[in-house]
Amino acid sequence: MSIHPSSPYLEVPPSARWREAVAGRAPDEIDPHAGPGCVIAATDRVAAAGSCFAQRISAAIKDSGYNYLLMEEGPPFLSEEQKAAMGYGVYSARYGNVYTALQLLQLFQRAFGRFEPQEPLWRMLEGAFVDPFRPAVQPGGFHSEAECLWDRQTHLQAVRRMFETLDVFIFTLGLTEAWLSAADGAVFPVCPGSGLGGVHEPGRHVFHNFTAAEVIDHLEQFLALLREVNPGAKVILTVSPVPLMATFEPRHVLQATTYSKAVLRVACEEMVRQYADVHYFGSYEIVTATGDSRAYFAEDRRTVSEAAVGHVIAYFRRWSTMDQQPAPQRAAPAEQPSTDGETMCDEDKIEAALRDAEMGAAR
Amino acid sequence: MTGETYLGRANPIYFIGESHTLPFRDGLFRPQAPGDTFLGRVRFLQSFASRWLEGDGVHPNILKAMQAEQLLDDEGNPAYLAKDRLTFRTAEVSGVPVRDPVLVLFAGDLDVFDMLRQTGKGYDFDLPDDPGYGVDRTLTPIPFSAIDMRLRNTFLPFISACGRLREAGFGRVMIHSLPPRPRAAEMFDLPGSPGMRVKLTVFANRILRQACANLGMPFIDVWDDLTDGLYLRPEFCLKDGVHLTRSAALFSWTKIVEKMRQAG
Numbered sequence: 001m002s003i004h005p006s007s008p009y010l011e012v013p014p015s016a017r018w019r020e021a022v023a024g025r026a027p028d029e030i031d032p033h034a035g036p037g038c039v040i041a042a043t044d045r046v047a048a049a050g051s052c053f054a055q056r057i058s059a060a061i062k063d064s065g066y067n068y069l070l071m072e073e074g075p076p077f078l079s080e081e082q083k084a085a086m087g088y089g090v091y092s093a094r095y096g097n098v099y100t101a102l103q104l105l106q107l108f109q110r111a112f113g114r115f116e117p118q119e120p121l122w123r124m125l126e127g128a129f130v131d132p133f134r135p136a137v138q139p140g141g142f143h144s145e146a147e148c149l150w151d152r153q154t155h156l157q158a159v160r161r162m163f164e165t166l167d168v169f170i171f172t173l174g175l176t177e178a179w180l181s182a183a184d185g186a187v188f189p190v191c192p193g194s195g196l197g198g199v200h201e202p203g204r205h206v207f208h209n210f211t212a213a214e215v216i217d218h219l220e221q222f223l224a225l226l227r228e229v230n231p232g233a234k235v236i237l238t239v240s241p242v243p244l245m246a247t248f249e250p251r252h253v254l255q256a257t258t259y260s261k262a263v264l265r266v267a268c269e270e271m272v273r274q275y276a277d278v279h280y281f282g283s284y285e286i287v288t289a290t291g292d293s294r295a296y297f298a299e300d301r302r303t304v305s306e307a308a309v310g311h312v313i314a315y316f317r318r319w320s321t322m323d324q325q326p327a328p329q330r331a332a333p334a335e336q337p338s339t340d341g342e343t344m345c346d347e348d349k350i351e352a353a354l355r356d357a358e359m360g361a362a363r
Numbered sequence: 364m365t366g367e368t369y370l371g372r373a374n375p376i377y378f379i380g381e382s383h384t385l386p387f388r389d390g391l392f393r394p395q396a397p398g399d400t401f402l403g404r405v406r407f408l409q410s411f412a413s414r415w416l417e418g419d420g421v422h423p424n425i426l427k428a429m430q431a432e433q434l435l436d437d438e439g440n441p442a443y444l445a446k447d448r449l450t451f452r453t454a455e456v457s458g459v460p461v462r463d464p465v466l467v468l469f470a471g472d473l474d475v476f477d478m479l480r481q482t483g484k485g486y487d488f489d490l491p492d493d494p495g496y497g498v499d500r501t502l503t504p505i506p507f508s509a510i511d512m513r514l515r516n517t518f519l520p521f522i523s524a525c526g527r528l529r530e531a532g533f534g535r536v537m538i539h540s541l542p543p544r545p546r547a548a549e550m551f552d553l554p555g556s557p558g559m560r561v562k563l564t565v566f567a568n569r570i571l572r573q574a575c576a577n578l579g580m581p582f583i584d585v586w587d588d589l590t591d592g593l594y595l596r597p598e599f600c601l602k603d604g605v606h607l608t609r610s611a612a613l614f615s616w617t618k619i620v621e622k623m624r625q626a627g
Binding site for chain 2: 075
């Protein structure tokens with residue numbers, strides 16, 4: 001059988017054909033982009049937010065010579081490691097991990113005084129105060145309600161300045177499952193009572209798994225608000241390749257993960273198709289779909305390896321500049337997960353807390 | 364003889380550390396209750412801060428200062444513990460009993476000022492159990508836990524060194540508080556915001572007081588005597604806004620002698 005000369009597939013580029021673009025290629029030779037992406041100039045002010053994986057992106061962007069915005073630098077007398085342990089410098093502002101599109105939207109709304117959640121401050125078991133919208137940024141919590149609220153107010157002022165002044169905003173979507181306040185729909189990064197403070201109350205805190213339509217709506221609202229205050233801002237969306245630590249849905253965590261990532265990927269695609277100033281970078285494809293999961297995930301099949309991050313960043317550089325960068329180094333064999341800088345993952349903390357609770361019950 | 368008077372002997376009290384030792388230099392103090400006269404022997408360690416440990420031991424600069432005052436012998440051991448014939452003979456001839464000297468140690472203020480220099484005037488923090496200083500919430504907050512961590516780490520070498528001196532046989536070691544701060548901070552071109560400056564000092568003293576309690580060591584705290592409850596009274600403040608007058612030092616002398624007598 002031979003293909004007819006009228007077939008439109010004869011005109012597609014090599015990147016559109018699996019046999020040429022993927023089959024037989026080493027993982028680090030696969031670039032899932034069909035052309036240059038969002039060009040970031042050396043002077044562009046770049047800000048970042050997102051889920052745990054976004055911390056790896058942020059760290060690499062900071063080290064790669066981009067003009068990375070840092071709105072909350074932390075106490076000058078602390079070392080860089082001490083600052084990072086307190087959430088300073090992990091992202092462009094001290095918001096901690098932002099897992100969902102609604103969380104991003106509400107962060108913006110809170111920073112501009114358009115939404116004031118009713119949820120009171122959480123308390124840790126030891127009595128310290130925790131900001132429910134960034135429970136992990138202050139290890140040990142704040143010693144008083146006044147201190148916590150003051151820090152939050154200053155933080156939101158910094159977030160506002162960030163959105164007003166950035167040129168490029170990189171957002172890594174991580175989850176669709178979330179816990180919300182029944183009173184006003186405020187979304188929390190983690191479930192109350194999961195080890196980072198707060199008490200879960202079934203009437204007050206409700207579970208929700210966002211649909212593609214909802215994620216799209218949240219992103220659209222965010223983009224509209226961003227354009228109001230910063231019309232020239234470009235947005236880069238990416239999806240975290242890190243599987244769910246746990247699901248609250250009555251299904252296997254693998255299915256829940258696939259659903260979440262599919263929803264987020266669809267939402268990103270809708271944004272890119274509708275908005276010229278929104279771009280998608282394929283870190284999800286790079287890490288999960290290059291076919292060599294032994295090299296790109298640790299044995300837990302969840303922690304992304306340094307080789308994978310290196311691949312992501314190398315192609316991000318190529319994708320975001322006009323110049324062709326050299327091809328990345330061949331991926332190393334399966335290696336230990338990176339402990340460089342200790343990614344601040346709320347889910348890891350919750351998992352540890354759950355294990356401790358289980359061990360306590362077993363005794 | 365044409366009227367010369369022998370005034371008796373003054374017992375030395377050794378003040379070692381940063382510049383707040385200086386008001387005690389060569390000072391003679393006689394408490395109200397009849398008893399001994401005391402002489403201030405000062406070893407001022409310029410720009411030394413709280414780094415009183417080096418490796419596993421007390422910093423050589425501290426040891427040299429103590430050797431210069433003949434508090435340590437050539438091997439670095441407490442001189443008064445040398446149970447040799449010369450030591451006892453010296454005591455007999457001089458009329459000075461053999462016992463552990465009184466050491467009043469000063470450290471921490473340079474470290475506080477170092478933190479203030481780094482933060483500049485744009486920061487403040489919430490002090491737990493604030494006695495009334497308040498907070499300037501127009502400034503950028505520093506989480507109290509960051510202050511706590513930094514000061515405790517900074518003071519650890521000094522506190523450890525004090526403990527080692529006690530273990531070595533200097534049973535009459537005392538730590539002196541950091542001085543109170545003046546209210547009219549704007550008169551002095553000092554680093555840090557006024558709130559940071561005074562509250563850092565208050566918290567630093569809390570750490571030092573607790574350390575003394577843990578070590579079973581007296582803490583010389585003159586804040587009640589020198590302040591209006593919160594700030595240093597102007598008559599006790601030198602023009603630099605940092606150091607205290609010799610008249611302020613009288614309160615320290617009184618407290619030191621009280622502690623000595625309580626300890627026996």
